Amino acid sequence: MDVADLPLDDEFVAHFESQGVEELYPTQVAAVEAGVCNGERVLAAIPTASGKTLVAELAMLTADGPALYVVPLRALASEKFDEFDALPGVSVGMATGDFDATDEDLAEHDVVVATSEKVDSAIRNGASWVEALSCVVVDEIHLLDAEGRGPTLEVTIAKLRRLTPDVQLVGLSATVGNARAIADWLDAELVASDWRPVDLKTGVYADDAMQFSDGEVRRVPAGEQGAARALASDVVEGEDGQCLVFVNSRRGAQDLALTLVDEFYATPADVAEELQSTARTATGVELARCAAHGVAFHHAGLASEQRRVVERAFRDRELKVIVATPTLAAGVNVPARRVVVRDHERWNGSEMEPLSVLEVHQMFGRAGRPHLDPYGEAVVVAESHEVDDVRERYVEAEPEPVRSKLRSQRALRTHVLASVASGFADSRAAILELLDETFYAHQRREGGGVDGEDANDDVDATSDDGGEEETADDGDDGGIDDVVDEVLTYLDAVGMLARDGQSVRATPLGDLVSRVYVDPVTGASVVEALERASTLPHVTALTVLELVCDTRDMPTVYVRDDEAGQVSDAAMRRRDELARDVMDFDGDYQAWLDSLKTALLLEDVSEGMDVEQLSEQYGVEPGDVRRSVERAEWLLTATESLTEHVDADLSAVAAVIRETRDDLVAVDV
Ligand code: ADP
Structure with missing residues (x-):
């Protein structure tokens, strides 16, 4: 056709x-x-x-x-x-x-x-x-x-x-x-369909050889340099191809790219110059240095401009190797002759866990450029003792089924509130009717979500919002109704929904929280913090930034051990500006220090500190700063709207919120 x-x-x-x-x-x-x-x-x-x-x-x-x-x-x-x-x-x-x-x-x-x-x-x-x-x-x-x-x-x-x-x-x-x-x-x-425009050979790399599932074994000795470097050089030098290597951390990506610099793959000078001109941090300088040798790294810390240059240069074959964290596998069109998955496990915050089959297959899927490569080849690097397991899991097995994650308080809290506030439901029964049209309900009816032993393993069981409990993994027996009931009770308690028998309606606060698109837990904590802020002697940019950083909608910057004292000192010194009571702290102080560090960082951003200095002082990269600023802008907007719902006079606080947001919008990060 x-x-x-x-x-x-x-x-x-x-x-x-x-x-x-x-x-x-x-x-x-x-x-x-x-x-x-x-x-x-x-x-x-x-x-x-x-x-x-x-x-x-x-x-x-x-x-x-x-x-x-x-x-x-x-x-x-x-x-x-x-x-x-x-x-x-x-x-x-x-x-x-x-x-x-x-x-x-x-x-x-x-x-x-x-x-x-x-x-x-x-x-x-x-x-x-x-x-x-x-x-x-x-x-x-x-x-x-x-x-x-x-x-x-x-x-x-x-x-x-x-x-x-x-x-x-x-x-x-x-x-x-x-x-x-x-x-x-x-x-x-x-x-x-499994049809692809270019054939794909997949396999494992272990014991100095690529072992493909079609039976072909190709020797590529790893030697002193390690598997990933050997595999990259083999395809670039031996076959004039390009290579994508997936690793599990930013530092890992940079370190491997830097070792590849010794190989030197010829590359047009203008890519490196372009990256040099956008390099505002030590990482940016490293990236430009790598690019001069035909190599790049790619991770969420890079500025979006840097990422675009790297992706474009690779597509145009100006770069030979990209070492990337898994973010690159998600949807960005950068095919290569060879894909190497060096790390098939990653740190999830508490332990190393295997990547999903689906993720690894998406990385594999980047192998093979139509019209340029006769075929693509993709391997997972394995130790000798795990070859069979790794082959079985990532090469031979089908990707795992998609399973709904809707059955959690965190997900339902916001969606139950929104469905009531925006007129989709006016009773418990109507909420359940709407939820009955979700993939969760479909899967449950079909038995698809409960057919495995880990059917409910992924239910969000984190609780980081000051004692309010998430739904535990209880085997999914109760369906979704019980979580909806817990959520309704919570939303009622924080004054966002009002119940009258079976009927449910949103209060003005609930309606606003739904529209400004924050988690109800964020909405409730902001309202509380605003009440305290109205009594502060000094309301400054730090006041309002701390207020939004101390919510669960704000990803915070981690405080290293050697910084904890300094951040804690800042908390003491500037306690008159903070809505939190630093002298008599209630909650997880260490976690709050992360929020405060994020607020201090944003304060410096709003005062015009450049990214190089931010990077030195806070250990952050342009991509991180960009994301924090965007989040803060959105949360400040939401917070300003919420000032209307606090009885105290917050006109001064609202003015500081507006100014701070305008300052953030004005900076170019
Ligand atoms: P996907 O979204 O499935 O990953 P894309 O839609 O991005 O893939 O297509 C991959 C590449 O194939 C694109 O460069 C696209 O222009 C090209 N392509 C798509 N369909 C055809 C076709 N029928 N003939 C030739 N090239 C095609």
Whole structure:
């Protein structure tokens, strides 16, 4: 089947042909046969690089009205925006920031690219463009099982289906163990295939050899230099190919890249110069030095500009090797001849745990560039004693099934409040009815979520909010009702919902917390802290920054042992500015020091300290600063709205919040 045979205007056919897309891939033919151009719901569970974007474009271009393309990460939104914006005559909008805006002007676009949080927020705020949608494409829909983000995605899809019952849903997924269950939930036709445009050989590397599953064994002696370096050099020097190496930490990525500098792969000088010119920290200088040798590292600490340069230079073959943390495997299009998974375990905060099969397969999927490589090859590095286990787990086994993470207090607290506040439910029964339309409920009905011995292992059991307990892993026997009841009790106790018999309504505070898109626990702690702040002798930027950093919606910067004294001193010295009682501290003091350090960092950012100094003083990288600043801006906005709900006079505090936020917005990080 050719692109010219599709029900598309000539200008689109010409556009695709100009990009070398003339004949459809078999995966795309299957999607067309499943009705993707006729408004049918389709779930495409197909490997990386098998042409999912065109499937999405066919759905969006043939839809009767506006389309929404949901991405899991902000970083992916701009890549997709650029791709769709290149379509002739198509107007594209992007919604990723400012959680509490309705963005009515998005209604003017043919295609809107948004994160699931943004769509959720738009629905909470009654954005009318959502109801006008004809087509919704959900990229990386297998992330339904991600903590935090997954529950938001499934509840958002359930709400979208309520608001627009006839909407065409198209899910794009990696190959997962239970694609059929996701398709059934969406009422979609399943297109599942292992077809790839370039053949992929997979295997393990151990005992000085790549041992592929097709039986081929290729010797690559590791020697003194170690497996990853030997494998990278082998493919770059021996085959003029490129190599992606996945490791489990930022430091690991930088260290390996620096050892590869000794190999020196020829590279055009301008990549290194470009990176040198953006290098504002020691890490940036290291990156530029590596790039001069044809090597780069890639992790979340880099500034987005640095990441873009590295990805572009690798795609253009100017760089030969990227050593990356797993973030690069998620959706960024950087194929290489060889993929090496050096670390198949990672630190989860308390112990080393194995990477999921799905994650490793997504890394594998980056191997093989269409038209450039005869085939891709991907190996996991294993010790001699674990070869069989590693082969069985990552090479021979299927990826694990996707399992809903909705059954947790953390997820349900925010979604129960929002469904009441935005009019989806006005009673306990109505809440359960809405939740009955989620993937969680579907899976439970089908037995898919409870068929394994670890069916409920992933339920969020963390409790870091001052004594309020999360749902424990209790084997899932009680269904979701009991968690909903716990959540209703909590929301009632903090004055966000009011119950009258079976009926439930949101209070003005609950309504606001839902709309400003913060966790109700954050909302409640901010209200309490604001009450204390109203009595402080000095309200400064530090006051309001500490207030937002001391919430569970703010990821904090870790205080190293050798810094604890210094941060603690700052707490004593500046106690008049802090809403927390430093002299008689109630709670986890060590964890609070992390919040205070984050607040001190943001204070310096707002006063214009440059990233080099921030990096030296706080041990943070540009990517970290960027994320902290974005979070703080959003939480300050939410906090300012919440000042209206505190009886005390907070006009002075609100003014400091506005000033601090404006200062943060003004800095270029
Ligand atoms: P996925 O999203 O499945 O990882 P993409 O949609 O990004 O994959 O496609 C990978 C590459 O294949 C892109 O460069 C795209 O232009 C190219 N491609 C997609 N479909 C075709 C086709 N039918 N013929 C030739 N190239 C194609």
